[in-house]
Amino acid sequence: MTGCEFCSHLPKVLQNDLAYAVYDIKPVSQGHTLIIPFRHVQRIFDVTPLEYKAMYDLMLEMEVLIQRDLSPDGYNIWANCGKVAGQQVMHAHLHLIPRYKGKAIHIMEHMQGNVV
Numbered sequence: 513m514t515g516c517e518f519c520s521h522l523p524k525v526l527q528n529d530l531a532y533a534v535y536d537i538k539p540v541s542q543g544h545t546l547i548i549p550f551r552h553v554q555r556i557f558d559v560t561p562l563e564y565k566a567m568y569d570l571m572l573e574m575e576v577l578i579q580r581d582l583s584p585d586g587y588n589i590w591a592n593c594g595k596v597a598g599q600q601v602m603h604a605h606l607h608l609i610p611r612y613k614g615k616a617i618h619i620m621e622h623m624q625g626n627v628v
């Protein structure tokens with residue numbers, strides 16, 4: 513889709529036939545990754561089962577890379593659906609957020625400007 517940040521050529525960390533992974537440009541923790549279907553759909557609910565599988569496969573691959581390089585103590589996996597929920601780019605995506613003992617994350621700052 514013209515003008516969509518996630519439909520443009522972002523530097524990808526990993527990709528497969530239906531989806532790709534990039535590091536978030538405003539990470540809430542080190543290694544914060546976005547998993548994005550290539551096809552432009554606005555809502556995570558509009559992602560097909562095959563696209564979900566592709567996204568899931570990338571999430572597993574990213575977890576291996578992140579664990580190897582950063583050794584986090586846990587993860588959050590989430591999707592923001594709709595502006596009221598903090599979705600900033602209107603192209604469906606999942607957040608994979610490594611968590612580290614003793615380090616809080618500031619979700620509201622990440623969504624700043626999009627809370628309505």
Ligand SMILES: [Zn+2]
Pocket residue numbers: 513516517518519551552553602603
């Ligand atoms: Zn898009």
